[in-house]
Amino acid sequence: MTDDDRTLREVGEFSVIDRLVAGRRQPDSVLIGPGDDAAVITAPDGRAVISTDMLVQDRHFRLDWSTPHEVGRKAIAQNAADIEAMGARATAFVVAVGAPADTPARHLEELSDGLWAEARRAGAAGIVGGDLVSSPLWVVSVTVFGDLGGRAAVTRGGARPGDTVAVAGTLGTSAAGFELLSADGPRLPEFEDLCRRHRVPQPPYGQGEAAALAGARAMTDVSDGLLADLGHIAVASGVRIDVASEALQPDVAALSGPADRLRTDALGWVLGGGEDHALAACFPGAPPAEWRTIGTVSAAGTAGPGAFVDGRPWTGSSGWESFN
């Protein structure tokens, strides 16, 4: 990390990239790392799992709320969660970044440190390549690669009547953090942990693989909202999913303080809030120990496939929609 304030324009693209790449130790799965036209990584079982997500300044993060380090961690976390949701492990990332030419170069180094820190948390993965371009606002676009370890992928389409629905990771904390930040600005010492959860989600790394090993038949990560994402499983599988709000009382209770403060309903955050990147899956038997059961799968019936809470459709927030 340098302590100078020179901008990307002053330092120049190639020198900035040299700084970002210098000293990073790539995992053994990286055969050719940054610095050539492309990287080469191993795909041990002859397959690669791939997902991509783009984060745009003021839409997916705010630089007055989040440090560049936190933006980097969030970008990696939400991509890695998509790999976990297939029952795989993240092995490598490439990251394309757009930023204004007058951005201090050290902000890119902080972003890079955040990318690397979260990539390590996600499974000793590395940043194997990238692109750095001029843009009037920050854009961080990540593509993640994962390894299924020879197993079949766990899609959204395999849930069957009789399955148990379970989740791993927190629910509603990102939504609560977002509303706290929106209501009171960035200084809220008593709720700082929730605000941090919004800035940096904490997917339950390793639980995607654990679920696959436990026989999960369908899985997704909670990015749009619990009921919205379970609805995606229900539609893809052609089944009905029933969630019992009683089973979510610990999640609701954990958010009662901020909900009281904001005079809102914590259950709404738990059922409708996205971006926690918890995992939700359907199991033919008991889920792994780290998972908690929240519902059941049954035949679609006359109402058609969908996700319900306490027998009723969810009428709160229907989940994140990019263009609203």
Added chain:
Amino acid sequence: MTDDDRTLREVGEFSVIDRLVAGRRQPDSVLIGPGDDAAVITAPDGRAVISTDMLVQDRHFRLDWSTPHEVGRKAIAQNAADIEAMGARATAFVVAVGAPADTPARHLEELSDGLWAEARRAGAAGIVGGDLVSSPLWVVSVTVFGDLGGRAAVTRGGARPGDTVAVAGTLGTSAAGFELLSADGPRLPEFEDLCRRHRVPQPPYGQGEAAALAGARAMTDVSDGLLADLGHIAVASGVRIDVASEALQPDVAALSGPADRLRTDALGWVLGGGEDHALAACFPGAPPAEWRTIGTVSAAGTAGPGAFVDGRPWTGSSGWESFN
């Protein structure tokens, strides 16, 4: 393709994505395509070649110059060229797109048609996944995957004294097209083909693999400028590269019309212009038939590694730099 003018906001993220995905036939290498948390593709030789490039509106393309279809083709072409430059074949792409909420949804369909058209040209590859988000300006971020077919990758670092330097594809046409578009606006019937070359580069697909099979020791694509990119090979390989301008006379002659019109030097476009995504490589013997010899590799000597033209350093445009 629909003919309505409804915006992304009106149609909604998920319905737009449904339209973009509908009816696309994925290649056999795609085990799980769009619609789940991640895609799964085959990596037949147990490795994956990966590269990423981000295109930002008004920086890398202008919507008053290029149709959405052309933006899509360019985004795929410049990414696929990076895979060719490793001696590999592009097999799959993921594409993250940011666009304003008031963008007509059919513009995204045109972009998608362009992405698919160029992916097919690049080697029967498919778009296996993506992301669509709201952004105040268009941003198209592509990640490409390639297959080395069991061969070693051709990096920038393998050139040796005595090698022959050769190129495949056009040089300077994108730079000429850019200056024509800049000087006279989009209507230039006599130079329309050059303007199109700027909007949609035409990498010599298949020649990366052909070069690898012919024993190429170092290779790159011409994205920054011929001398700049040969300089990258020279530095990575620790050698001196000498280009003979005489060998580039056919390239110069092909651009003499527009150069005269703009009272500029066509050799500058050929040596300094990037974005054609030609391939440049160093061969221990004769290059393949489709390649033309333009120079030689020798020991670095006291001047140090670098690329020279007619024995002198190149003093024209030093190549694309993102933050200038």
